[in-house]
Amino acid sequence: MAGQGSSGNVLAAIASFLIPGLGQLVQGRLLRALLMLMLAGFLWLVTLGFGGWIGHLVACYDAAVWKGPVRG
Numbered sequence: 001m002a003g004q005g006s007s008g009n010v011l012a013a014i015a016s017f018l019i020p021g022l023g024q025l026v027q028g029r030l031l032r033a034l035l036m037l038m039l040a041g042f043l044w045l046v047t048l049g050f051g052g053w054i055g056h057l058v059a060c061y062d063a064a065v066w067k068g069p070v071r072g
Contacts, residue, residue, distance in 0.1 A: 008026075008027070009027075009063060009064050009065075009066060010064065011023075011026070012024070012026045012027050012063035012064070012066070013060045013061075013063045013064040014060075015063070016036065016056070016059035016060045016062070016063045017056050017057075017059070017060045019037075020036045020037050020039070020040035020041075020055050020056050020058075020059035021033035021034065021035070021036035021037035021040070021059060023059065023060070023062075023063030024036055024059070024062065024063055024066075026063075027063065027066055027068075029066075032062070036055070036058070036059040036062065039055045039058065039059075040052055040055025040056055040058075040059060041055070042055075043055040
């Protein structure tokens, strides 16, 4: 991934909209992917489906703004 705003981040955001955490998985962030999947699943269950989309949007945003690993 080249960084924030790259086409890779756009694809990751789209993937996270379809399945929360999938975009983070594409970016190589396994723990964050699991967190996003669990968050969305929890919201779907607790709100009986009405608030689950919040989890999808949070996962999309997280994938879209990720800047990549810090190289120093």
